[in-house]
Amino acid sequence: MNGADILCETLLANGIDTCFANPGTSEMHFVAALDRQPRMRCVLGLFEGVVTGAADGYARMADKPAATLLHLGPGLANGLANLHNARRARTPMVNVVGDHATGHLIHDAPLTSDIDSLARPMSHWVGRAETAETVGARCEQAIVAARAGAGGISTLILHADAAWTETPFVKPVPVARPELAGPDAALTGQAAAALRSGRATTILVSGLALREAQLDLLDRIAQKTGARLLAQQANGRMQRGAGRVALDRVPYVIDQALACFSATEHLILIGAKAPVGFFAYPGKPGSMLPETCDVIELASPDHDLTAAIAALADAVGAAPKARLAARHRPDLPTGKLTPDAIAIALAGAMPDDAIICDESITSGRDFFRSTYGAAPHDFLQLTGGAIGCGIPLATGAAVACPDRKVIGLQADGSGMYTVQGLWTQARERLDVLTILFANRRYQILHGELLNVGAGPAGENARRMLDLEDPTLDWVQLARSMGVEAARADTAEGFRDLLHSALARKGPFLIEAVI
């Protein structure tokens, strides 16, 4: 066996059996190894942003890492934006990035670059496999790092000669899973005291705290103590809908976020970060909290959130039963197609256990508030602000959950970033419905341009913020990559298309002209 085979076997021994890939020459021995090992499912992305974004979506739903296969520094670079999002979501992932044979680096061949420098900002762990003998151990380190705490991005740089060299094979055994830190009694006591203080207290949560069972217990704590329960602005995955706890998120818009916390005296963090402005604005603070607000980090993202919540529930004596959202089917709107009309139609029509991948930016803000009482669903967000995450995220989630309907809420501007992901949806026959919000502009930036006091956009600004002249034809675009598609520009037309699209299996795109 060569180093590439050992890498493949080590991944499989640890339950990593899906590899999102776009390989090149320096990875050809690993491709050959994957070819010899049919247990590994290889999913091609026609651009590396698709590869890493799909690995993110996969792991958020499978609760285990996928591998990626990337071609040297530039291939990694193309995948970095979605690694950034995955890092912010604390998604576990094992990237395999090919590099030249160790002896070839001195020649500074055209594709040579400083892969470590590129990898580090978006990785929790970076390592190199320089010999066939060390590939197995390095891969195990990468897996341990990917599974540590809430999850991490591991980037393993695989030299071509480490891959191609023959070495004795020792069958890999699964590596031990790192233990999560348990509840801290002192912090639990502090949080319980804050909750009992009678002062305005918010429990801010993210990560695994956003799963159904944990939210149930959190609501029972909030109910008992009168605290407010809130989720981070952006979260990797949240379980919501009818029969589950209805939870608000911190608003994105800075003035709304400041107002949201203006009366908060105690903030208890469970797997969440203290809220800050997504961007800085002249004359506005970076922290969304009043200066007097007391912050207790009950459990960092790397702690055992479930145990921390259970300990807190014990300490405060949680209410016996959570308050759960009732099923609500809003009246369908008619007439002009608006983001709100789309949200309401979805609220009524989404099937049970749908997976919503939201990169709708401004156009999707109506969705969240319209779907507290929709059929229960998982809600996956753009976590790092690096646009181009939506189509890949939906692709990976559908690979992880072939029996669930995936619905992508996709803005047109960000959709163009990784539009190649539609082809992978067609190739893999994935059950993804993409709702493409065609407002034909970077709408969020028009708002921000007004915010900076520049007045309405002139010629240069419009040319940078508008997606018109020419208009993108998303129906043709999707079909060119093998995804069936249709266009709607009225509420009635959208509703009809939505129903027929949800009734079929396989990828489909609705261009919603709003």
Next chain:
Amino acid sequence: MNGADILCETLLANGIDTCFANPGTSEMHFVAALDRQPRMRCVLGLFEGVVTGAADGYARMADKPAATLLHLGPGLANGLANLHNARRARTPMVNVVGDHATGHLIHDAPLTSDIDSLARPMSHWVGRAETAETVGARCEQAIVAARAGAGGISTLILHADAAWTETPFVKPVPVARPELAGPDAALTGQAAAALRSGRATTILVSGLALREAQLDLLDRIAQKTGARLLAQQANGRMQRGAGRVALDRVPYVIDQALACFSATEHLILIGAKAPVGFFAYPGKPGSMLPETCDVIELASPDHDLTAAIAALADAVGAAPKARLAARHRPDLPTGKLTPDAIAIALAGAMPDDAIICDESITSGRDFFRSTYGAAPHDFLQLTGGAIGCGIPLATGAAVACPDRKVIGLQADGSGMYTVQGLWTQARERLDVLTILFANRRYQILHGELLNVGAGPAGENARRMLDLEDPTLDWVQLARSMGVEAARADTAEGFRDLLHSALARKGPFLIEAVI
């Protein structure tokens, strides 16, 4: 004026009047500044790989840098692969990358990342403008670095508060151009001695040595001394065709490259690097030169190549007249459409002064040898091996040279990487004809898989190396972004399409099914 205005004025004062852009919120004050300054031409790319690749193509043809505008770390990351190619081409470029306001970094907001670490591998110069007062000086440093030597990638990180803060305006004056190092008499003497030695000598050239006048003189040196004149395997820009010196390049395939130099006793480098393997292969050397070959670097890429060539011509007493390629119109083939048939059709039909942007990978290897006697043209290549350069390169070249026909030779696999560039061609009404070689596979990797001895591709390898199931419909894909397109699958059909496409202005794509 604020820092953003000063940045804009400093760029303009130095002749940088074209900005390829994809901005975000943190760059909104710079967008507002560009909006106030109509002398700056802003060209939107719907993905940052388009932005940086277009800036590369622009500078290769304009012989001066463009600016780019990129959104924080992820925006830069998306543009890195084409920065890698530009760095290898020694293209001058000034990247402006927004960052959060200086005081906001401590909050680790979602889009925060280590921009310096990302920028460094693909930049010759990285700096930060942290205050409005220093924006002008920092921008000047970036411009100096971009123009140093053969050209460099400058990455200026612009903090939002440096952009938005008001500061007194001092009208910028153009910064001095760095002087290039002149000829070295000792090296000139050594090179002349090698050329007179009677032993097998190759002059290997790149950079500005590949312009018409310099090649003319180089051929006169070669003619006089019996030396072989050769260009690097990949070059940023090369002037060729009828009436110019016919020049071969170092072959890409390693065994051919080794054979090409097996008899070489002296190698004289003028703006070129000593040839190395594009990749490493088991049992094959990294250097393409025999161990006994003597290498004289007459002029590094950062030297004044024109002066170095003139000094060498003087030293050896160059022949009076260069040997120039005659106009040659090959017979048009018929029947099945092949890469060779496409090359021959192009050789006959290309208009004078066309700009060829070649990212055709395996499919375009026939083009070069078929077009020594074609109408004179500039030939731009993928210089760093990071695929996804072709469509953006053609886009930028067309912005720089609106009166010349740009012809992109584009492989399908790499074309998908930055396919969004077609939209910019439509938006800017650029005169670009894209010849899309649809072989529907990563053909080069099929060859490499055979090379590693893995035998023919099995299920997993085919799923990673083939672009079928589904087939991409490039005609629909182009039209969806506003670019007219048609398909050809016979030599006759291609020839007819080519003639009608060349007769019109504006972007067009021919899907050549080969």
